[in-house]
Amino acid sequence: MAGESMIPNKGISEEELFTELEKRLKIDLTFDSGKILGSMCTYPHPLAQKIIQKYIDRNLGDPGLHRGSKEIEEEAVQMLGELLHLKRAYGNIVSGGTEANVLAVRAFRNVSNVEKPELILPESAHFSFLKASDLLKVKLVWADLNRDYSVNVKDVESKITDNTIGIVGIAGTTGLGVVDDIPALSDIAVDYGIPLHIDAAFGGFVIPFAKALGYELPDFDFKLKGVQSITIDPHKMGMAPIPAGGIVFRKKKYMDAINVLAPYLAGGKIFQATITGTRLGANAIAVWALFKHLGFEGYKNVVKEAMENALWFAEQIKRLDRVYLIREPMLNIVSFGSKRLKKIEAELKARGWGISAHRGYIRIVMMPHVKREHLMNFLKDLREILRRV
Ligand SMILES: Cc1ncc(COP(=O)(O)O)c(C=O)c1O
Structure with a gap:
């Protein structure tokens, strides 16, 4: 009723509360419904849920109080580093790929002595770099893509100026899961003495395991x-609960360049590099626990199923009329286009599918919650829709 306070004077019981929440949240799509096919998030691993419940109060913004949690975060960062072929890693478990990318740009800008900083990045880069640019006053210089949607390395090189503070390569683009020619980008970075940041927010928890399974993919990491830095998100293919991103730097100087003194915390003075102050310790603990519990083999099995689903689904799309594959999948993302994309998207959404069309295609992300039967149900609906559009 208009004008009525939303905050009750006398609180309602837990039972009433959950009854109302269950009713209200019914409209949310859930991962276990099998209907969410266009998200890079997934249902967190059950172990991670236990960890969150038990250690929900740990605050990594005040690590003097929670020293054990801080040690665990540092070990989680070391394990990310190890996965990415780095012996000694510097970084943090952060709120996601956006924060990780912002931190990398901030570090590159701060170590450079450039008055009008510029960052060269592929046209396929995630929109988080727009936020970084706005926040940090770094101009974005977009590099063209090749016909296969990877960045055109020659174009990147041609755009280097005295103002360039860094180059970005992507290991698993948001739209198509494309891995850029990062060895070539690295060569340029070394030749010109410019740091290279890799956005492996998605691919970081896929490529190492896919390579171990025999898939041919370019090197993309600290090898x-x-x-000089990599974004790698445990809350995507790492199956950690949201929010859990990862930023890993090769050298301490990058962390030093973004550390800020926090002088008044209950646990004592510390330096914080993260954008967030108060931040969940439980999620960093969950990242650590999942590495220990699943091990390399556990993650490899998750990636095996995801890659097999991607290749299978791509073949199914090729057999359909009126839709076409945008490109052969490199990772566990398959995108398809159509002349009638808007109509197809609307009809799929009306049938409850969690997908979206962007840049002229619909992308299906084979996350761990996406099973073959869900894809079969989706294809059944798609075939029916294609007969009518
Ligand atoms: C390649 C890439 N980088 C960064 C991000 C941003 O991650 P987050 O949404 O966790 O901030 C995404 C998200 O989809 C992504 O695909």
Whole structure:
């Protein structure tokens, strides 16, 4: 009723509360419904849920109070580093790929002595770099893509100026899961003495395991000398609960360049590099626990199913009329286009599918919650829709 306070004077019981929440949240799509096919998030691993419940109060913004949690976060960052072929890693478990990318740009800008900083990045880069640009006053210089949607390395090189503070390569683009020619980008970075940041927010928890399974993918990590920082998100293919992103730097100087003194915390003075102050410790603990519990083999099995689903689904799309594959999948993302995309999108949404069309295609992300039967149900609906559009 208009004018009535939303805050009750006398609180309602837990039972009433959950009854209302269940009713209200029914409209949310859930991952276990099998209907969410266009998200890079997934149902968190059950172990992670236990961890969150138990350690929900840990605050990594005040690590003097929660020293054990801070040690665990540092080990989680080391494990990310190990996965990415780095012996000694510097970084944090952060709120997601956006924060990780912002931190990398901030570090590159701060270590450079450039008055009008510019960052060269592929046209396929995630919109988080727009936020970084706005926040940090760094001009974005967009590099063209090749016909296969990877960045055109020659174009990147041609755009280097005295103002360039860094180059971005992508290991798993948001739209198509494309991995750029990062060895070539690294060579340029070394030649020109410019740091290279890799946005592996999605691909970071896929490529190492896919390579171990025998899939041929370019090197993308700290094996390559030019790579100075990597975004890698546990809350995507790492199956950690939201929010859990990862930023890993090769050198301490990048962390030093973004550390801010927090002088008044209950646990004592510390330096914070993250954008967030108060931040969940439980999620960093969950990242650590999942590495220990699943091990390399556990993650490899998750990626095996996801890659097999992607290749299978791509073949099914090729057999359909009126839709076409945008490109052969490199990772576990399959995107298809159509002349009638808007109509197809609307009809799929009306049938409850969690997908979206963007840049002229619909992308299906084979997350761990996406099973073959869900894809079969989707294809059944798609075939029916295609007969009518
Ligand atoms: C390649 C890439 N980078 C960064 C991000 C941003 O991650 P987040 O939404 O966790 O901030 C995404 C999200 O989809 C992404 O695909």
